[in-house]
Amino acid sequence: MDKLDFLKIDSPDSFEELCLEIFRYQAEKVSIYKEYVSYLGIDPKEVKRIEQIPFLPIDFFKSHKIISEDVKTEVIFSSSGTTGQTQSKHHVGDLSIYEKSFKAAFNRFYANVSDYCILALLPNYLEREGSSLVYMAQQLIDDSKHHKSGFYLHNHDELVQVLSSPELKEQKVILLGVTFALLDLAEKYSISKDQLIVMETGGMKGQRKELVRDELHKLLCEKLNVDSIHSEYGMTELLSQAYSKGNGRFYCPPWMKVLIRDTNDPLTLVGNEQTGGMNIIDLANVYSCSFIMTQDLGKSYADGSFEVLGRFDSSDIRGCNLMVQ
Numbered sequence: 001m002d003k004l005d006f007l008k009i010d011s012p013d014s015f016e017e018l019c020l021e022i023f024r025y026q027a028e029k030v031s032i033y034k035e036y037v038s039y040l041g042i043d044p045k046e047v048k049r050i051e052q053i054p055f056l057p058i059d060f061f062k063s064h065k066i067i068s069e070d071v072k073t074e075v076i077f078s079s080s081g082t083t084g085q086t087q088s089k090h091h092v093g094d095l096s097i098y099e100k101s102f103k104a105a106f107n108r109f110y111a112n113v114s115d116y117c118i119l120a121l122l123p124n125y126l127e128r129e130g131s132s133l134v135y136m137a138q139q140l141i142d143d144s145k146h147h148k149s150g151f152y153l154h155n156h157d158e159l160v161q162v163l164s165s166p167e168l169k170e171q172k173v174i175l176l177g178v179t180f181a182l183l184d185l186a187e188k189y190s191i192s193k194d195q196l197i198v199m200e201t202g203g204m205k206g207q208r209k210e211l212v213r214d215e216l217h218k219l220l221c222e223k224l225n226v227d228s229i230h231s232e233y234g235m236t237e238l239l240s241q242a243y244s245k246g247n248g249r250f251y252c253p254p255w256m257k258v259l260i261r262d263t264n265d266p267l268t269l270v271g272n273e274q275t276g277g278m279n280i281i282d283l284a285n286v287y288s289c290s291f292i293m294t295q296d297l298g299k300s301y302a303d304g305s306f307e308v309l310g311r312f313d314s315s316d317i318r319g320c321n322l323m324v325q
Contacts, residue, residue: 121177
C-alpha cells in the first residue's frame with residue numbers, strides 16, 4: 001500500500017477497495033483501533049464491504065495515542081479548548097500526506113491556489129501552534145504567492161484597505177475565517193469587492209449568540225456584499241476537508257465520505273436524507289484511523305453530499321469555536 005494511493009481514487013469501486021485495504025492495515029497496526037475492533041467481535045478478514053467497517057468514537061483521540069506502530073509521530077495537531085477540557089490530539093506520521101491532501105482538495109474545488117489572494121481571519125501559527133486549520137491556511141497563503149496574502153485577525157482596518165486597494169480590483173480573493181471573526185468584521189465594515197469568496201470554518205460558541213446557518217449567511221452576505229457564503233468542514237482528527245459553496249451542502253474529495261448512523265444504535269447506518277450521527281471515512285488518515293464516529297449530526301444525499309445539522313447535546317464544543325479566545 002502506497003501512502004498516497006488515496007489520491008488515485010477515480011471510482012466508487014477503487015474507493016471501496018482502498019477502504020478495505022486501509023481498514024485491514026489499521027486493524028492490525030493501530031493498537032487502539034485493533035483493540036476496539038476486537039472488542040466488537042469483528043474479524044477483519046471477514047469484513048468485505050464498507051458498511052461492515054467499525055468506526056472509532058472520536059473521543060478516543062482525547063484519551064489515546066492513535067498512530068500506526070510502523071511510523072513515528074512527525075507532528076501532533078491538537079484541538080483548542082477551555083481550561084478543564086481535554087484536547088483531541090492527532091498524531092500525524094507523515095506531514096506531507098496532509099499537505100498533499102488539502103492542496104489536492106482545494107485545487108479540485110477552487111482551481112489553483114496561485115490564482116487567489118488568501119486573507120485569513122485566523123490566528124497565525126505562532127499564536128495557535130498545533131492547529132491543523134491554521135497550518136493549512138499558512139500553506140495556502142504561501143502557495144498563493146500574493147504579497148498581500150496573510151493573517152489579518154487583529155488588523156481589520158488593514159484588511160479592509162487591502163480589499164479596497166486598486167491592485168486587488170481584478171484579483172480573485174478568498175477571505176477565510178472562523179464564523180465569529182467574520183461577524184465581527186461584518187458588523188464594523190461594509191465591504192464591496194468583485195471576485196470575493198467569503199469562506200467560514202465554523203466557530204461561534206463561547207463568543208456570541210448562536211445563529212442558525214441561514215440567518216448567519218444572510219447577515220454575512222448583506223454586509224460583505226457577496227451572493228453566498230462558502231464553508232469548509234474539517235477537524236483536528238481529519239487530514240481532509242469538505243467544502244460547501246453556499247447552500248449548506250458539503251462535497252467531499254474522492255478519498256473522503258460521510259455515512260450517517262442511527263442516533264439510538266451507533267453500529268447501524270441509515271439511508272440518505274435521514275438525520276443521524278456523522279461517520280467519516282478519511283483515507284488520508286493512513287497512519288492513524290480513517291474511520292471516525294463524530295459527534296456531529298447530519299444528513300447524507302444521493303449525490304455524495306452531506307449537510308451538518310448540529311451536535312450531540314453531550315459533546316464538547318468543537319475546537320475551532322474556541323481557537324481565537
